[in-house]
Amino acid sequence: MDARALRLAVREGRHRGLTTGHAAGFVQCNLAVVPQDFAPDFIAFCQANALACPVVGVSRAGETAWPALGADIDIRTDLPGYVVHRAGHAVRQVDSLLDIWRDDLVAVALGCWFSMEDALAAAGVRLRHVELGIQGPLFKTVLPAAPAGRFAGPLVVSMRPFATAEVATVRAVTARFPRVHGAPLYEGTGAAAKLGIRDIAKPDYGEPIPLAAGDVPLYWGCGLTAVAALEQAGLPLFITHAPGKMLVTDLANASLLEY
Amino acid sequence: MDARALRLAVREGRHRGLTTGHAAGFVQCNLAVVPQDFAPDFIAFCQANALACPVVGVSRAGETAWPALGADIDIRTDLPGYVVHRAGHAVRQVDSLLDIWRDDLVAVALGCWFSMEDALAAAGVRLRHVELGIQGPLFKTVLPAAPAGRFAGPLVVSMRPFATAEVATVRAVTARFPRVHGAPLYEGTGAAAKLGIRDIAKPDYGEPIPLAAGDVPLYWGCGLTAVAALEQAGLPLFITHAPGKMLVTDLANASLLEY
Numbered sequence: 001m002d003a004r005a006l007r008l009a010v011r012e013g014r015h016r017g018l019t020t021g022h023a024a025g026f027v028q029c030n031l032a033v034v035p036q037d038f039a040p041d042f043i044a045f046c047q048a049n050a051l052a053c054p055v056v057g058v059s060r061a062g063e064t065a066w067p068a069l070g071a072d073i074d075i076r077t078d079l080p081g082y083v084v085h086r087a088g089h090a091v092r093q094v095d096s097l098l099d100i101w102r103d104d105l106v107a108v109a110l111g112c113w114f115s116m117e118d119a120l121a122a123a124g125v126r127l128r129h130v131e132l133g134i135q136g137p138l139f140k141t142v143l144p145a146a147p148a149g150r151f152a153g154p155l156v157v158s159m160r161p162f163a164t165a166e167v168a169t170v171r172a173v174t175a176r177f178p179r180v181h182g183a184p185l186y187e188g189t190g191a192a193a194k195l196g197i198r199d200i201a202k203p204d205y206g207e208p209i210p211l212a213a214g215d216v217p218l219y220w221g222c223g224l225t226a227v228a229a230l231e232q233a234g235l236p237l238f239i240t241h242a243p244g245k246m247l248v249t250d251l252a253n254a255s256l257l258e259y
Numbered sequence: 260m261d262a263r264a265l266r267l268a269v270r271e272g273r274h275r276g277l278t279t280g281h282a283a284g285f286v287q288c289n290l291a292v293v294p295q296d297f298a299p300d301f302i303a304f305c306q307a308n309a310l311a312c313p314v315v316g317v318s319r320a321g322e323t324a325w326p327a328l329g330a331d332i333d334i335r336t337d338l339p340g341y342v343v344h345r346a347g348h349a350v351r352q353v354d355s356l357l358d359i360w361r362d363d364l365v366a367v368a369l370g371c372w373f374s375m376e377d378a379l380a381a382a383g384v385r386l387r388h389v390e391l392g393i394q395g396p397l398f399k400t401v402l403p404a405a406p407a408g409r410f411a412g413p414l415v416v417s418m419r420p421f422a423t424a425e426v427a428t429v430r431a432v433t434a435r436f437p438r439v440h441g442a443p444l445y446e447g448t449g450a451a452a453k454l455g456i457r458d459i460a461k462p463d464y465g466e467p468i469p470l471a472a473g474d475v476p477l478y479w480g481c482g483l484t485a486v487a488a489l490e491q492a493g494l495p496l497f498i499t500h501a502p503g504k505m506l507v508t509d510l511a512n513a514s515l516l517e518y
Contacts, residue, residue: 050437051517143518155518171430175442178309183434183442185518221517258310258480259402259414259444 002026003248004071007078010248016080016095018244020114027180027253028246029056029069029109030223031079032230033097033239036061039106041149045229046108048146052155052221054111054179056249062103069109070250076101081242088234093242105239110223111180112246113158115253119173125166128209135244136160137203138222142196145225153229156204156222157185157195161215170218176258184218191219261285262507263330266337269507275339275354277503279373286439286512287505288315288328288368289482290338291489292356292498295320298365300408304488305367307405311414311480313370313438315508321362328368329509335360340501347493352501364498369482370439371505372417374512378432384425387468394503395419396462397481401455404484412488415463415481416444416454420474429477435517443477450478 001009003026009015019028034042039061046053057069066073076097083090084100094100117127129136136158143155158181162170167187175183192200200217201208205224211217230238241247260268262285268274278287293301298320305312316328325332335356342349343359353359376386388395395417402414417440421429426446434442451459459476460467464483470476489497500506 048514049517051435141518146514146517171442172446175434175444176310178437178441182437183430185434187431255405258308258405259400 003250006248007070007073010080011074011077019080019246019248020244023248025118025253027056027115027249027251027256028112029249030112030226031082031107031109031239031241031247032226033075033105033107034230034235035102035237036104036106038150038233038235039108041151042230043108045145045148045151046110046226048148049155049221049225050178051182051185052145052225053223054181055108056111056179056251057109059107061106064101066107069247075107079241079245079247081245083240083242085230085235085238085240087236088231097239109247109249110226111256112223113181113220115180115256116174116177118253119177119257120170123169123173125169125173126163128161132209134207134209136206137200137208138205138224139195139197140204140228145229150233151229153225153232156224156228157219158222159200159203159209159217159219161209161211161217164214164216167216167218177256178258179256181220181222184220186219188216191217195219262509265507266329266332269339270333270336278339278505278507279503282507284377284512286315286374286508286510286515287371288508289371289485290366290368290498290500290506291485292334292364292366293489293494294361294496295363295365297409297492297494298367300410301489302367304404304407304410305369305485307407308414308480308484309437310441310444311404311484312482313440314367315370315438315510316368318366320365323360325366328506334366338500338504338506340504342499342501344489344494344497344499346495347490356498368506368508369485370515371482372440372479374439374515375433375436377512378436378516379429382428382432384428384432385422387420391468393466393468395465396459396467397464397483398454398456399463399487404488409492410488412484412491415483415487416478417465417481418459418462418468418476418478420468420470420476423473423475426475426477436515437517438515440479443479445478447475450476454478
């Protein structure tokens, strides 16, 4: 199924599970929907933290189509799950925004690490988290994200382990994907201390991945940095995608590879 | 002199030389001014080539102030030199845009590698091109930039050599500066062949830097990628900063360092 067919299946209720693992080759994005009043500050926050919160697209206020990201997208119905947050707290998960959509809402699509996986696999890199069928561990760090307007919060990072011999390839491939987190931010066993991670086996989100002998842990900025800032700002309303139920775009993963 | 004082000195004709090397610590940007009709395509081109053409700011059409980048900026007068291009060709260098400014012009500020130099020097990295007092070599590559709308062209890269022992530090520091080119795109002596560079001693722009024994050449995307695309598109009018005569902003270089 291509991206458009998958979105249609979601919209019509024929696909209610995760989007990850479906519509192979197409860019899937994190979604954050905020009232227009907060949009400029939020976009500025994402831009100031481009390694963690890379903006792939911004919708027009109130419009439910998003032609830059895909033909016939309906922001309200094309993700299999959304999380509605009020006063900074997740209050419920819904499978459509039809009932709560407002004309002042702006959607922001943030790039996701998954879009680099095809290129890494093609370069022969072993992806431990894919073999395990998990997303991998995510950590709230002690490093602050760059604040912007009303938004501030901690940097959230993902960790993925790679064999020492593959680290140079991982670095070279990911460096050319700046819109889906780019090159690793931190490397090696010493990084956990810098980031304030007490126990690499106890992530704040996601699942742990045990390090094998000779593994190097690599850390990337993570889009949850944006969610942490939205929570901390206590917005009256914001909406995110539900975990693994993402905005599937018509962009090819390969289109995010620069040069 | 701080950034604002330098801009004022330029505006009043008291400073007519290069901006590089002045207003230490403040972000200096490449400037590209295009008619509004071309602005969406041009911004899309820069965003699709974010490693080479990182957008630090976009002015409002026709407005000569740019509050997001600095107090009291006047786009028409605050750079010591501008290059006016017509039909895709540089036709003259001017020291003010007062006579040719139009209400449909949009200015785009692109980040520059120089903003990483303070952090690299603070990390103890020896900057050969700074010691030599030159910008270093820039090459038109055989790799195409990602096209967008009416814009396409070659990737242009900068090369800077570093001692082998310092490469890991350079990589770690620059990776956290995504808005001023970030981590190196290509590394090592094999890169020239991939990029189609026949003779590293004969750059297309700038000055060569001889490699010392044990030096590793590192290559970054360069903002001239945007100029090459503007030239190739044959715009009736576009304007760039003159070499070394840049837009000096009130942003601190350190503000571009993520985490």
